[in-house]
Amino acid sequence: MSVDLAGWSCPLPLRDHTRIVLGHGGGGKLTQELVEHLFLPAFRTDLPSPLGELGDSAVFELPGGAPRLAFSTDTYVVRPLFFPGGSIGDLAVNGTINDVAMSGAVPVALSAGFVLEEGLELGVLGRVAEEMGSAARLAGVPIATGDTKVVESGKADGLYVTTAGFGLIPDGVRVAPGRAAPGDVVIVSGDIGVHGIAVLSVREGLEFGTAIETDSAPLHGLVQAMLAAGNDPAETVHTLRDPTRGGVAATLTEIARAAKAGIEIAESALPVPDAVRGACSFLGLDPLDIANEGKLVAFVPAAAADAVLEAMQAHQHGRRATVIGRVVDEHAGIVVARTPYGATRVIDVPLGEALPRIC
Amino acid sequence: MKFLDEFRDPDIAAGLFDEIARVTTSDRGRPWAIMEVCGGQTHSIIRSGIDQLLPGTIELIHGPGCPVCVTPIGIIDKALAIAALPGVIFCSFGDMLRVPGSRDDLFRIRSEGGDVRVVYSPLDAVNLAVEHPDRQVVFFAIGFETTAPANAMAVFLAAQRGLTNFSVLVSHVLVPPAIEAIVTSPTSRVDGFLAAGHVCSVMGTHQYGPLVDAYRVPIVVTGFEPLDVLDGIRRTVVQLEEGRAELENAYPRVVSDAGNLSAQQLLTDVFETCDRHWRGIGEIPSSGWRLSDEYRAFDAEARFGVERVDAAESALCRSGEVLQGLIKPHECAAFGVECTPRTPLGATMVSNEGACAAYFQYRRLGPEPVPVGIS
Numbered sequence: 001m002s003v004d005l006a007g008w009s010c011p012l013p014l015r016d017h018t019r020i021v022l023g024h025g026g027g028g029k030l031t032q033e034l035v036e037h038l039f040l041p042a043f044r045t046d047l048p049s050p051l052g053e054l055g056d057s058a059v060f061e062l063p064g065g066a067p068r069l070a071f072s073t074d075t076y077v078v079r080p081l082f083f084p085g086g087s088i089g090d091l092a093v094n095g096t097i098n099d100v101a102m103s104g105a106v107p108v109a110l111s112a113g114f115v116l117e118e119g120l121e122l123g124v125l126g127r128v129a130e131e132m133g134s135a136a137r138l139a140g141v142p143i144a145t146g147d148t149k150v151v152e153s154g155k156a157d158g159l160y161v162t163t164a165g166f167g168l169i170p171d172g173v174r175v176a177p178g179r180a181a182p183g184d185v186v187i188v189s190g191d192i193g194v195h196g197i198a199v200l201s202v203r204e205g206l207e208f209g210t211a212i213e214t215d216s217a218p219l220h221g222l223v224q225a226m227l228a229a230g231n232d233p234a235e236t237v238h239t240l241r242d243p244t245r246g247g248v249a250a251t252l253t254e255i256a257r258a259a260k261a262g263i264e265i266a267e268s269a270l271p272v273p274d275a276v277r278g279a280c281s282f283l284g285l286d287p288l289d290i291a292n293e294g295k296l297v298a299f300v301p302a303a304a305a306d307a308v309l310e311a312m313q314a315h316q317h318g319r320r321a322t323v324i325g326r327v328v329d330e331h332a333g334i335v336v337a338r339t340p341y342g343a344t345r346v347i348d349v350p351l352g353e354a355l356p357r358i359c
Numbered sequence: 360m361k362f363l364d365e366f367r368d369p370d371i372a373a374g375l376f377d378e379i380a381r382v383t384t385s386d387r388g389r390p391w392a393i394m395e396v397c398g399g400q401t402h403s404i405i406r407s408g409i410d411q412l413l414p415g416t417i418e419l420i421h422g423p424g425c426p427v428c429v430t431p432i433g434i435i436d437k438a439l440a441i442a443a444l445p446g447v448i449f450c451s452f453g454d455m456l457r458v459p460g461s462r463d464d465l466f467r468i469r470s471e472g473g474d475v476r477v478v479y480s481p482l483d484a485v486n487l488a489v490e491h492p493d494r495q496v497v498f499f500a501i502g503f504e505t506t507a508p509a510n511a512m513a514v515f516l517a518a519q520r521g522l523t524n525f526s527v528l529v530s531h532v533l534v535p536p537a538i539e540a541i542v543t544s545p546t547s548r549v550d551g552f553l554a555a556g557h558v559c560s561v562m563g564t565h566q567y568g569p570l571v572d573a574y575r576v577p578i579v580v581t582g583f584e585p586l587d588v589l590d591g592i593r594r595t596v597v598q599l600e601e602g603r604a605e606l607e608n609a610y611p612r613v614v615s616d617a618g619n620l621s622a623q624q625l626l627t628d629v630f631e632t633c634d635r636h637w638r639g640i641g642e643i644p645s646s647g648w649r650l651s652d653e654y655r656a657f658d659a660e661a662r663f664g665v666e667r668v669d670a671a672e673s674a675l676c677r678s679g680e681v682l683q684g685l686i687k688p689h690e691c692a693a694f695g696v697e698c699t700p701r702t703p704l705g706a707t708m709v710s711n712e713g714a715c716a717a718y719f720q721y722r723r724l725g726p727e728p729v730p731v732g733i734s
Contacts, residue, residue, distance in 0.1 A: 019470040029701055268369070274360040281363060340369040341376075341585065343408020345721035 025077075027245025027291075028349050055177055056102040056241060059169065067171070070105035072096060073164035081128065081158055084198045085213025088161055089131030091293060094218045095244065096163040097139050101220035102240040102296065104175035104227060105167030109144040110136065112163050116148065117156040125159065132161075139218035141165070167220070172233045177258035179238040180299035184327040186263060187298045187305070189222065189312055190215070190320040192248050193276035196290035200279065212275045217294030222317045229311035230304045237308065239299035242292070246349060249288040251297050252335045253349045259299075263335045265325030265347070288337075288347060299327060366584030375589040376412055383416045383596050390418040392548045393595050394541070394684055396534060397503075397555035398425030398713060399583050405717040407585045409592075417596060420548070420684030421717075423537050423640060424555050426502035427454050427710035428682060431636040432672055434530040435460035437665040438499055441528065442473045444663065448491060450484040451499040452506075453477040454710045459703055461670035481513035481527075488517065488525035497659045500527040504558045507531050507648060508622035511629035514650070514657050526659040529649050532635055534558050535566045536646035542574045546685055551595040553581040553588070556610040561626075563618025567606050575604040582610040629654050638706055639672070639679030678705030681714050688718040695719060 023030040043051055050058045057072030076092045093110065100107045112132065116125065136143050143163075194215040201210045223240060230236030239259070243251035248270075256263045272280075272287045280287050294317060300308045305323065312318030335347040383391070395401055401421045404410050410419050423429050439460050442449035449465070456465040456477065469475040474494075478484050481498050488496035500510040510527065517525040534555055541547050554567055559580045567578045577598040581591030591609045598605060608614055628651065635647025650658050660666050672679075676698065677691040688694050688707070698704040700716055707713035 019467070021466045021470045023466065277360055277363060339406070339408045340367065341372050341407055341409070341412055342369075343411040345406060345408055348720055 027250055031245075032349070056099040057105070057167075059103050059105075059176075068105075068169040069166055070100050070103040070169055071164070071166045072099035073162065074099055075160065075162040077157065077160050078199065079157055080199075080202055081124065083202050083214060084210075086198075086216045086293075087128060087131050088159070089128040090135035090216050091214075092161040092163045093132050093135035093139065093141075093143070094216050094293060095242075096165040097141055097218045097220055098242045098293075098296070100165045100167040101218075101223045102175070102242055103167075103169060104173035104223060104233070104237070104240065105169045105220075106224065107139070107141045107165055107167040107218075107220050109142050110163050110165040112143050112146040112161060114146070114148045115156050115160040115162075116150045117158055118150055118153040120158055128159065128161070135216075135218070139220070141218070141220075170224075170227070170233070173227055173237075174234040175227075175237055175240050177239055177241070177255055178260075180255050180259035180261060180263075180327050181238060181301075182261050182327050182329045183302050184238055184299040185302055185305040185323055186252070186265065186325040186327065187300055187309060187312065187321055188243075188248065188271065188324050189219070189296045189298070189318045190294075191271045191273045191276070192243070192292055192295060193272060193280065193287040193290035194295075195244075195293040196247070197276045197279045199291075200283070208279065210275050210279060212273065215292060215294035217317050219294065219296050219317055222296070222312065222315045225311045225315045225318075226298065226300075226308050229307040235301055236304045237298055237300055240296055242296050244291050244293060247287070247289040247291055248297060249286070249335070249347050250349045252347060255297075255299065256335050257333045259327065260332050262328040262331035262333070263325060264328050265335065265337050267337045268340045269322065269324045271320055271322055271324075302326075363584070366582070366586045368586065371586055372589060375586065375593055379417065379589070379593050379596055380414045382593070382600055383414055384600060387416070390416050391550050391596060391599050392418045392420050392684075393551050393553065393592060394420040394422045394549045395553040395581070395588065395591075396422040396424040396538065397553075397558070397583075398422075398428065398710065399557070400553060400555070400581065400588055401425070401714050402717050403583050403585060403588055405714075405721045408721075409585060409588060413592070417592065419592075421681065421687075421714040422541070422552075422684060423637065423682040424503065424534065424558075425682075425707065425710050425713050426506065426532070427458055428678065428706040428713045429532055429637045429640065430455070430458070430501045430530050430706065431638045432460055432670045433636070433668065434501075434528065435464075436670045437660060437668045438528055439463050439465065439468055440665050440668055441497055441659060441663045442468045442475050443471070444495075446494055447663075448474045448476060448487055448494050448496045449499070450476050450478045450481075450487065450496065452479075452501075455499055455501065457703070458706045458709045481510050482516065485513050485516050485520075485522070485525060488522050489520070492524060494524060495662075496525050497663075498525075498527045500529045500531065503532055503534055503555065504561045504626075505555075507626055507630065508561055508619070511622075511625045514629050514654050515625060517657060518654060526657045526662050527650070528659040529630075530635070531630065531648035532637060533632075533646050533648065535570060536643050537637070537640075538567075538570055538578070539574075540640070540643045540646070541683060542570070542576055544683065546683070549576070549684060550599055551577040551579070553591040553595065554578050556580055556582040556587070556614055559608075559610070559614040559618065561619050561622050563623075564606060564608055564614060564616050565618075571604055571606045577604050578606050580606075580608045580610050580614050582613065637682070639676075639682045641679075673704040676705035678707040678715065681705075681707050688715040689722065691715070 057070040060069040312321035484498040630648035631651040707715040
């Protein structure tokens, strides 16, 4: 290969946007640039802070030999508020639990902040709150504190929810984006693209018939089962991430960059349900770019792969877990898919919003 | 899954690759140059890697059939001017939003307060006009013969409902004149064409017979799944090797010879043929549609007085040569440097169907397969 890989992407500052565009929230390159060029410099501090590590949650060493703390927050602006199989409520609970769980932590408690639009029906808020409560009870992670603000009519889309959560990382667990290493096996915990297609199917102007429901689920139980599959948890699971916005493509690309290694996946090994494939075909979308809520991608040392896979398949949220690829020495920072025909293609992060094709 | 799996089967694909290699001679001094006309075919080829797996005796040339890519920059600037007006709801298919005009794109107009909405059907725009009688609703009616019937139907319905707050910014383009322009160009290397299956599902196949006869060039109407594309290539090569030039339909599950007659009737009523500027290529005579006299009242250009808006292309961008199949995307000096999907200089870097975007997305490691296997 004679191509200079380092020269390909141009992570220049936000030079050609003077205002926020929707793509800045899409989880793709524009979001990455916003974080790297605006937030990180502004939040710079001399205090010890894991901010720059950009994991799903920040991991803190506490004094006095206490367990390490994982801390994360996420904001939910999903539209519509209710969709097949779920709502903004259970997303807000499970999403933050999963962000905490992806550092190997056992979640302890959540907070919930609400921005409510004047005129919102109390029944709607009540339903969202009920679903948050029941998701929290199901996960065994209490919502322990909260806050409410109301803005004028027209200033918000019904309601927005922000949750934060923290958890404790068991001794010996070392799960981080940079630990994925050549030789690791890449495992996905089940069917991909399900949540994004479920939400799209009821979005205004795009209603299409589908039998699929969101896969939203708390994954900390699955994570602990995976970590317990080997003798040494540090060499049982190297890296975990839940492929939400930006889908599996964004997750793999971020891990490849963080680990400074290449990732190779077999397209034919990807578990894509028929309903997702069909919807993606007619919308011109790639299942790899579609958001998931109750799935994780794991990077596991080859020696532990069989045991971890077995543990996943024995867990209710990992029954369809399967190997999709591996980490390689070649093409560091780049994800390559082998097509079913034996050719290869590069997998990239979507720029911003996924744009359905014209025809 | 029905209608997907059977047209993506790797074993059948392997058989077709073998067959193509078997029927292709290698002693001509140069490869057969086959142009897939439609951007959807380009996307399928690059995504599945068909171009990597064909014998060296066949070269695929990516054609001008991406509706986003060929919409002229002047029309984009008109769209931006209209979308920025107060009181306007500007509706477009999603992938037009990031296409650069001479300065801005529709995303930026939206971030500056313009009411720009992504719709999935032009009929949604008609409904918006009904729901917002106090606003002017404009639909960006671009694309080939494929998108034209739904756009024509939107105008027809707006007329039937007597809507005075609905209009369309039209920049429709037609495939047969583009094929003729390419085949008569002195720089063209194209030996055969894969015609765009979905265009033919509307218009039928009869427009292509005269081109085959006049220019002695094989044209094979081809679908979009990997096996469709491979079968189109196989049939084209067989014709070339046998010295034949015929019109073939390799997509009969969708395309009939006559096409969709009711769609054609609607198109004839709502549109009339006009000369059209193609972005990166230039003016092609009788290659577009504009509103007919009967429906001229729905013309957004006249309604908002933007007829005179015009603009120039980036001097660095060579998308015109890409669209004409003269160079491959990575042969442009700006490719991946000044020009990325993040900072597109030309529309071919924007749409999923654009050849430059497809190369950037899937081919950044070079044109060859990556020589490592998954065990």
